[in-house]
Amino acid sequence: MTQALLFENKVNPSRRTTLPEPWRRLDSGRGKIGSCYWHSAGYTIKHCGHPTALWPYQLLNEDGETLLAQNLRAFRTLDDAAAEVDRVLAGGAPRFWSSN
DSSP states (O other), rough: OOOOHHHHOOOOOGOOOOTTTEEOOOOOOOOTTOOEETTSSEEEEEOOTTTTSOOOOOEETTTTTEEOOSSSSOEEEEHHHHHHHHHHHHHHHBBBBBOO
């Protein structure tokens, strides 16, 4: 059995290009490069547009403030950024970017 067949039925989170409700995709919907998603609670996830970026997903709250991943960078996958929104909405403290 080829490796392609082994992974045929699995979703690789780093290749996901869509999110379920309550997320809505705002851009043209072609691939992940430059993608933009909006959550009904006011959060936005944007892909930086660079095809080989290690942490390409920027997460913004309803006030336009950037939220960070646990490593204090942007998010590696779309699923990681969406999970952070779920964590914050469940009462977790957000981690904000600061220029200070």
